[in-house]
Amino acid sequence: MRGRGKAARLGITLDMTDVSLTREGCAILRGISVRADEARIGVVGRNGSGKSTLARVIAGLELPDEGRVRLGGTDMARDRRAAIRTVGILFQNPDHQIIFPTVDEEIAFGLRQLGRTVAEAAEGVRAILARFGKAHWAGAAIHPLSQGQKQLVCLMSILAMRPQLIVLDEPLSGLDIPTRMQLMRYLESAEAQLIHISHDPDVLRDYERVLWIADGRIAQDGAAAPVLAAFTAEMERLGGMDDIADLAG
Numbered sequence: 001m002r003g004r005g006k007a008a009r010l011g012i013t014l015d016m017t018d019v020s021l022t023r024e025g026c027a028i029l030r031g032i033s034v035r036a037d038e039a040r041i042g043v044v045g046r047n048g049s050g051k052s053t054l055a056r057v058i059a060g061l062e063l064p065d066e067g068r069v070r071l072g073g074t075d076m077a078r079d080r081r082a083a084i085r086t087v088g089i090l091f092q093n094p095d096h097q098i099i100f101p102t103v104d105e106e107i108a109f110g111l112r113q114l115g116r117t118v119a120e121a122a123e124g125v126r127a128i129l130a131r132f133g134k135a136h137w138a139g140a141a142i143h144p145l146s147q148g149q150k151q152l153v154c155l156m157s158i159l160a161m162r163p164q165l166i167v168l169d170e171p172l173s174g175l176d177i178p179t180r181m182q183l184m185r186y187l188e189s190a191e192a193q194l195i196h197i198s199h200d201p202d203v204l205r206d207y208e209r210v211l212w213i214a215d216g217r218i219a220q221d222g223a224a225a226p227v228l229a230a231f232t233a234e235m236e237r238l239g240g241m242d243d244i245a246d247l248a249g
């Protein structure tokens with residue numbers, strides 16, 4: 001993210017108004033309102049604060065009980081065809097994302113969902129593998145790949161679809177530093193907006209905007225430096241305490 005233009009705009013607006021979501025009697029999101037069109041938006045918060053749920057709501061994978069969510073004016077939960085064209089989501093665990101046994105099938109699936117013919121999808125697979133220097137993965141089985149390699153397959157599957165927005169739900173945790181840096185560079189090369197959930201404030205340091213989620217609400221929303229400083233100070237204060245009785249859930 002280093003050195004990225006601060007005023008970059010890629011053209012899609014996230015618009016959430018009074019969004020609340022309750023599951024099994026547990027209020028997970030509580031009246032979240034945010035309007036954002038920055039190219040790089042970070043999301044921080046403690047375990048269980050509602051970040052992943054927020055990511056799923058933004059991507060249209062969960063319907064809130066109350067409130068309104070729009071991406072570029074469209075409700076992604078109700079218009080799945082628009083969602084497929086508009087937003088990709090990358091999860092922490094690639095095994096939760098991958099559904100096909102081979103690299104080609106996995107990447108081709110998204111392209112077929114976009115309405116491409118079999119031949120067009122095959123060409124898309126070939127092109128993205130070549131772009132990432134992985135042409136030799138054509139036809140390869142996914143199961144023997146490492147966590148980082150599987151994460152790269154997920155990333156290529158999403159980038160091949162050219163979404164306007166990519167939601168990253170901690171996809172880099174658990175990866176070694178070089179793999180993390182490479183995947184971040186790949187993401188940086190994508191002409192897509194990023195909403196990036198991370199427990200590592202340093203990853204989000206140069207982002208244009210950061211949302212701090214606490215107990216299903218927006219605790220702070222603003223420029224990265226002050227929000228991350230306040231968040232880090234609070235996490236260190238809590239970390240200095242002796243118990244984790246306040247951990248959400």
Ligand SMILES: Nc1ncnc2c1ncn2[C@@H]1O[C@H](COP(=O)(O)OP(=O)(O)OP(=O)(O)O)[C@@H](O)[C@H]1O
Nearest residue numbers: 023024026028046047048049050051052053248249
């Ligand atoms: N389907 C569900 N039913 C009941 N509770 C749920 C459900 N999904 C999430 N929760 C609860 O909602 C809270 C927020 O979960 P969420 O996964 O969004 O948090 P998070 O901020 O992403 O956490 P982490 O940083 O640990 O990944 C947690 O207390 C979780 O147990």
